[in-house]
Amino acid sequence: MKLIIGNKNYSSWSLRGWLACKQSGLHFEEITVPLYGEDWEENRRADDLAPSSGKVPILWDGDGEDAPVVWDSLAIIDYLADKVGRDRFWPKDETARAMARSMVAEMHSSYLALRRNLPMNIRKRVEGVEIKSEVRADIVRILSLWAEARARFGKGGPFLFGTFCATDIIYAPVVSRFMTYGVPVPGFAVTYMEAVWTHDWMQMWIDAAESEGWTIEQFEEPAR
Ligand SMILES: N[C@@H](CCC(=O)N[C@@H](CS)C(=O)NCC(=O)O)C(=O)O
Numbered sequence: 189m190k191l192i193i194g195n196k197n198y199s200s201w202s203l204r205g206w207l208a209c210k211q212s213g214l215h216f217e218e219i220t221v222p223l224y225g226e227d228w229e230e231n232r233r234a235d236d237l238a239p240s241s242g243k244v245p246i247l248w249d250g251d252g253e254d255a256p257v258v259w260d261s262l263a264i265i266d267y268l269a270d271k272v273g274r275d276r277f278w279p280k281d282e283t284a285r286a287m288a289r290s291m292v293a294e295m296h297s298s299y300l301a302l303r304r305n306l307p308m309n310i311r312k313r314v315e316g317v318e319i320k321s322e323v324r325a326d327i328v329r330i331l332s333l334w335a336e337a338r339a340r341f342g343k344g345g346p347f348l349f350g351t352f353c354a355t356d357i358i359y360a361p362v363v364s365r366f367m368t369y370g371v372p373v374p375g376f377a378v379t380y381m382e383a384v385w386t387h388d389w390m391q392m393w394i395d396a397a398e399s400e401g402w403t404i405e406q407f408e409e410p411a412r
Pocket of ligand 1: 198242
């Protein structure tokens with residue numbers, strides 16, 4: 189498999205696709221295409237990125253004209269779960285799984301204020317960031333979902349549904365935002381975020397993000 193991703197420092201959807209590939213346990217090659225860099229317009233029109241119309245992440249499963257190609261982080265999770273078995277990605281319990289799937293869908297379709305105002309920027313540390321009311325509403329909603337998942341289904345481990353699953357994958361960039369923008373969160377969330385941040389795969393991603401040389405100015409200004 190070949191996964192095409194954007195800059196590790198900024199590309200939150202790429203992080204999700206990459207964690208999904210890791211979670212699948214399958215071997216994959218990763219190719220980084222620097223977002224909005226000098227060659228971005230040319231790169232995004234290349235054949236490899238054509239199916240997603242120039243967006244990352246995009247997963248190619250094999251070579252050749254008929255090789256399956258999947259774009260969009262949520263489709264990548266679904267595709268890989270079909271390939272390696274649902275239980276690697278989703279809780280076994282039906283009630284827990286219903287909530288996990290809903291939380292993933294909600295992250296994918298919502299929280300625009302949080303995403304726009306506090307763009308993922310793994311290297312950055314911001315103190316005293318202004319949190320607008322619409323961003324605060326997103327944060328409150330996310331924290332209430334995390335609290336409920338942890339309280340009802342988190343007994344088997346430190347993650348939202350106990351063991352690391354699709355929900356942690358999809359909320360990992362939110363963990364990064366809360367950490368780097370110093371968003372005040374209750375104790376249970378600090379513990380959860382620490383578990384995600386120190387996860388081996390997250391640490392690999394963070395290390396790579398920190399050593400990347402690219403800077404994207406438009407993502408360097410929080411709370412615009
Ligand atoms: N809904 C898509 C979002 C993909 C997306 O917007 N990726 C961003 C990078 S994080 C991108 O490719 N931006 C480049 C552009 O839109 O020009 C997903 O879940 O994968």
